Structures are given as structure tokens and as C-alpha cells.
Amino acid sequence: MVTIKDVARVAGVSTSTVSRVVRKQGKVGKACRARVQKVIDDLGYKPNINAQALVSKKSDSLGIVIPQVSMPFFGALARGAEESTKDNHFKVLISNALADEQAELDAIDSLLQHRCTAIVFHSIHCSNEQLIELAEKIPGLVFINRLIPQLAHRCVWLDNNLGAQEATKFLLANGHENIAVVTREDQNPDAIVRLEGIRTALSTAGFPLNEDLLVGAQTADMDGGRGAVKALLARKHTFSALLVYNDNMAVGAVHELSANGLKVPEDVSVIGFDDLLIAKACLPQLTTMHYPIEEMAQYAANLAIELSENQKEAGRTHLFIPHLVTRDSVIKLA
Amino acid sequence: MVTIKDVARVAGVSTSTVSRVVRKQGKVGKACRARVQKVIDDLGYKPNINAQALVSKKSDSLGIVIPQVSMPFFGALARGAEESTKDNHFKVLISNALADEQAELDAIDSLLQHRCTAIVFHSIHCSNEQLIELAEKIPGLVFINRLIPQLAHRCVWLDNNLGAQEATKFLLANGHENIAVVTREDQNPDAIVRLEGIRTALSTAGFPLNEDLLVGAQTADMDGGRGAVKALLARKHTFSALLVYNDNMAVGAVHELSANGLKVPEDVSVIGFDDLLIAKACLPQLTTMHYPIEEMAQYAANLAIELSENQKEAGRTHLFIPHLVTRDSVIKLA
């Protein structure tokens, strides 16, 4: 590997000068700059990023901590974050932390060891208190998909309540009154908020949620959706529409309905949440709430970088709004 | 950030000693080691990875270059690579390079600047010559999903020909003789090899491919699949089964067939390739060839790390074999 010294020697200047032309800052004579640049090109010199990070006490990496890159939702998140690094030459360091609280903490730790100063954190296991403590230590830490009241200006999140209301209202507007709801069984905060939104919209419209039509899924994937619908059908209550926590579960729901001879949307309308590829792959294509996770991640990444560079925290809020994507899984009732 | 000096001072030893206990190598007195370790724990000392990389001239990062993390196939690849870092404490540095040759080269460059010595490269734009040149410079560079004959021991790839034959034979075994094929229009090497496999299997069985039943898709996604089937149907030839380049396209194909009143698998059987989540989301669930990309990536990552550490190249070959996953999109003809 050719170093700055090699360039300096060949160009007949000091390393400082080379450093200056590399980073295009500081005053360098026109002729001199050209000469050095030529040597740099000729030798194919590339600065050692580790050395740069060492001396400047920060790296040019944006860290992101998510449960799993391979899950489409988080893949999209990673993609969005990466998009924001196109301009500034940042690299994305991904830390997967699916397991538990400790895994998340370790992931952050590892990023810190790399002197990552800008981090986007999608935490599902840590407590608000823990996150607040972390945030104090790391100015460039931003939370995504989570609202921590005391740290609102460092959180980029989605209005799940509004989204759920919107979805509900759409069903209502299409004449559905017997609406079944598939939520998550676990304590997932998003699930709780969405369910609240659903209840609100339903009550407001004068059709309060029939608790017999509420089922919980054990897992937030297709299997979970199938299982929940199976349980729902076993109850033998009638419903004309199904409001599902997310697209994966919704697809599972469609499968289970179909396996029971119920056609979507003719017999049952289904609406999802997220708008992942899977929603378009489903037949009928799923009507769903679009979750702008890529944009959110890009925004969060920019925010993290900004915060890591200028300490001052902009007082703005970072709330995103989902919107309805109408496809083929919801039918208008006569 | 607490440094090695801080630990040394508090523990009353030299930095060398601390360094020794941190890396658990070299001789250190039992009592001394315990004392130092305690200080390390108390202070929460974590070595600065950039400094380590600088002095040791290599980083603990595994680089991977792929077109896009957000595409499920590559997400799975990233996941596999990451899996291999669980043991050794490596971190995964992802470089997305979708655009072109230059983007791929830049991605490698950037990894090199980080002193990544182990790299898994999924190249779709570079020429064999370019890759061979790179491989000479980077001992820990491994190619995935691509066979470069001169570099076979550095390539981890899939037997696409065999896979395509297998898929074809399965259709044949189910009584299908009029088999339509949806391939990719571009010069994608995998597409070429798979098509060869299909031709071979078909000819061997005595039903050489009817060229009228061969269509190319413009893109390798759902839309591409739809478009290709649309074109195929316009030709008004009969066929009982559809062999599609990959799952995304196959799902598009199912949609287009369905839009034309053709039911899968009753009217037309469909088989895909990859076995992504989307194959299971499709209704009917897609019968497809499982592409063990996660295992392959994990293997490739291990190989890259191994090669980067011990120069000697194991003379083994790294060929993976896809296998059939039978689901609901293929019917047995009477």
C-alpha cells in the first residue's frame, strides 16, 4: 500500500502538503497542487482510513443497528441509510442485533469501538432509560421507529395511530362494519398504538371494536397471520374485512382464508401495513398502508451525521406519516 | 473514551502489559493479569479498533460488495456473511454497487482504504480479467455467484445448469411436454447457463425446446415476468408449464396468467428459482429451486477470512447445488 510518505517523497514535498491536497483544504500553490495530484494518481494513493480516523478521533462510518438485514423491512431501512451516504462519502456499518437487549448493547459497543460517531438505532429490546443514557454519551445517536418522549428530537418515527385510523376509515368508507383485527400477541409498542388507532376510528364511526373479532398472532410473519386467522375462523363469527398488523401477516391471512374457501376480496377484504414487496406479490395485491421506511432511514442517517458533527440539536420533530396504497384486496360493499 | 494509557496508569503497569492481557497473548503474571483485567472492566475500556487496524495493517472487517442490500436475495447474502462473523469478532462492511463497473471498483477501493483484507465480491459488471487482476492484489478476495476458471478456488458458486435441468426434469416427470421458458433478455451469465440446462434436459427427454415458447424478460423482477408472459400469450401457442428464471419473475408471471383467466396450476404450472420469501407469499405457493445463498455467503465469508490470514489457497472447489422445493404451483398432468 502506498502511503502519504511515498507520495511526498516522489513529489518532492512534505507530507503535510500532500495531506492538504488530498483533503482539498488549506492553501497550496497551484503548480504544486497539480504536481502532487499527478503523483497521487500515478501511484494510486488512497489515504488509510484507519489512520485518518485515529487522528481525527472519528470515523467516516455511519453505524446502523437493526434486528436483521435479511428481513425486507430492515433491508429497506439499511438501503435508505446507505442512500444518505451517497453525498458525504460515509460508509455504512451494519450491526445485526436480533436476539435481546445485550445483543443491542453489544452492537452499539462495537460501533463505538470503531469510533462511529453517527448511529441509527432501531431498538426493540432496550428500555427508554437505557437509551436515554446511551444518547447522553453519543451525540450522534438517533433512534428510528421509536419515540422516546424525553428524546423526541433524536427520534425518527411513524404515526402508527394515524395510519391505523386511516386504514380503518378506508374499510369503513367501503361499507365494512364487521371488521376483524389481527394484532400481535407480544408487547410490541407499535402493535399497541395501532390497535388504539383502530379502536378510536371504529368508535368514532359508531362501530366499536367487537372483541370477539380481535385475535393476536404469535409471530409477526406469514405463519403468525395464518395461525391468527385460523383461530378467528374457529370462533365462527362473521366479518367482512380483516385489518392486519403488517403485510407479512396479511399475506398469511390471505392464504388461510383461501385455504378455507374464503376468497379475497369477494368474501373478505384484507388490509395490511408496511407496503413491502410481498404486498405486491400477493394475489390479490394487497391494499396496505405505506410505511416510508427508506425515506425515514435516510432522514435519520442525515440527522445522525448532522448531530455528530454539530452538537447543537435542532429543535425540530421527526414524525412521518404513512399513507394508503389502494390495490386489490379490499372490495366496496354494496 | 478511555484509552490503553488510562488503564495502564490506574493499574500501575505499562501499556505493553495491558495490551498483552487485552489480546490474551504473551506472558503476563497471573496476579498482574487479574488486576489489569479488573481495571479494564471497571473503566469499561475497549480498544480503539482504528488504532489496532493501523498498527497491525489490517482490520477486523469483512467487506462485502453486492448490488443492493435491500433486494431480498442480497439481503440473504449479507445475512449469511454476517453469520460467519459470529465466532470471530469480525464486523461486516457492506458496499452497495448496483450501477456499473466503476461502482464496483469504487466499492472495492473503499473497502481497501479501510484495510479490509477479507472481501466477498458479487460482481456483475466487471470482466474476468479485471477480477483476476484484483484477486492478485487481494489475497482475501473471494467471488460469489460467479465462476472464473483461472480463479476457481476463490469462487463460490452455484451449479445453475444442474438446477435448471432439475427443474425441467421435474416438469417432465409431471407429464408436461409443452414447456414455455421465461429467461432474461440481458446477457446475464446465470440466465445463459440456466437456459442451456433447460435445453439439455428437454432435448435429452426427447422434447427439444420449442423456440416459439421462449421469451425474454426485460427486467428480472415481477414486472419483467408479467411483460414476458404477456408477450408469450400474445403468440397464441399452447403450453402447460412455465419455467421462469427466478421467483420474482415467476410471481409476475402468475399474476399475468391470472389476469388472463389462466389458473395456476390448474391451467398452467409454474416453477421458479431462488426460493425467496416471495415464493412462499405467492398463492399458490411457488414450487422452485432453492438457492442456498445464505450458506454460500457464510462459506464464502469464511473462505475470505481464511485466505486473508493464511495466504495458502486451499485447492478445494466451492460448488453448491440447488435443490427442488415442491409446493403448489406445479400440477401433475393426467
Place this chain on the structure above:
DNA sequence: CTGTTAGCGCCTTCAT
């Protein structure tokens, strides 16, 4: 404008 001088945090001989 350009060069000199000090480190950044860590590891690696080489002494002791």
C-alpha cells in the same frame, strides 16, 4: 504557501 514537530492509540521488538 510550505515544512517541521507532535502526537492520535495501539502493538512489537528489545532490553531488563
Place this chain on the structure above:
DNA sequence: ATGAAGGCGCTAACAG
């Protein structure tokens, strides 16, 4: 078994 010294590649004052 432990410490001292030097240097990895680069940048940041400070001199000229």
C-alpha cells in the same frame, strides 16, 4: 514477566 522505545499513516498546530 514486565517496561521502554519506536513507529503504523495521517493530521494539526506552529513556524517560517
